[in-house]
Amino acid sequence: MSEPIVYGDPISTYVRSVRLALAEKGVPHALVAVDLVKGQHKEAAHMARNPWGKMPAFEHAGHCFYEASAIMRYVDEAFSGPALMPSTPAERVRVNQLMSVVDSYGYGASITNIFIPRVLVPMLGGQTDEAQVEAAKPTAVLFLAEVNRLLGGTDYFGGKAVSLADLHLLPVLAYLNATPEGQGMLAATPAIVAWMARMNQRASVKAVMPA
Ligand SMILES: N[C@@H](CCC(=O)N[C@@H](CS)C(=O)NCC(=O)O)C(=O)O
Structure with a gap:
């Protein structure tokens, strides 16, 4: 059977989550680049794959579909390898x-309203909307509190083995942790910091999310 194809930008959190799931299953895949910063996800070629103009899109065995969590569940079920x-x-x-x-x-608070205005916008020559960041903080704090509660002293969200939840969450928290606001919040949740350190040791993470 042909290799799956992921359409998206390797910097995207949702693209990363799908690629992490493929890597954990040991499934080689092709990445067709769709440049997020250049807005290629809004061009006709990608809109034909995902009419919402979002990434990733995914193709395998004659099926083309989108929505990261649906793709991840498909990857877990369609391929052999460790159950996720x-x-x-x-x-x-x-x-x-x-x-x-x-x-x-979590994504809206951490990425749309904190990471993008705090890190990406200035990187591209713009100015952070401080009110946007400030307004997102309570949701981000609640998000981390719930992540912490759901982790609940286990190694991974599914228990002893890594699961789709771990792979869905990590790229989001990695970007949140790249902001001063996120670092401050994460300092209050050492169990999540320890989980991130555990995740960062995985070969899949080293391959998909280079430091
Ligand atoms: N619900 C979608 C969300 C995907 C999404 O928001 N992807 C981001 C990149 S991480 C994106 O395409 N952003 C571009 C935009 O919103 O214009 C999924 O789960 O796949």
Whole structure:
């Protein structure tokens, strides 16, 4: 069967999560670059893959689809390799809940409203909207509190083994940790910092998220 294709920019958190899942399964893939900063995700070629103008899009065995968490679940089910979902309903609900929390609350606060204005906008010559960053802080703090609670003293969100939730979360927290606001918040949650250090040792993370 042909190699899967990921369409997206390697700097994108959601592209990273999908590529981490592929790497954890040991599945080689092709990356077709869609430049986020140049806005290529809004061009016709990519809009045909994802009409919302977001990345990633994914292609495998004649199927083309999008939405990172759906792609990650497909990768886990379609390929052999270590299971990235735990075996019990109680463990699985924790993984699913965390992935949903990332999508519904964590990404917006951490990336859209803190990392992008604080790091990306100045990098591209613009000015940080301080009010935007300030307004996002309470949601980011709550996000980390919930991440901390869901981790709950276990090694990974699914229990003893790495799961889709770990791979969905890490790229978001890595960017949050690249901001002074995020570093301050993470300092209050040492269990998450220890989890990040554990994750950063993984070969998949070293390959997909070079320091
Ligand atoms: N719900 C989508 C979200 C994807 C998403 O927001 N990707 C970001 C990059 S990390 C993006 O495409 N941003 C470009 C934009 O919003 O214009 C998914 O899970 O795949």
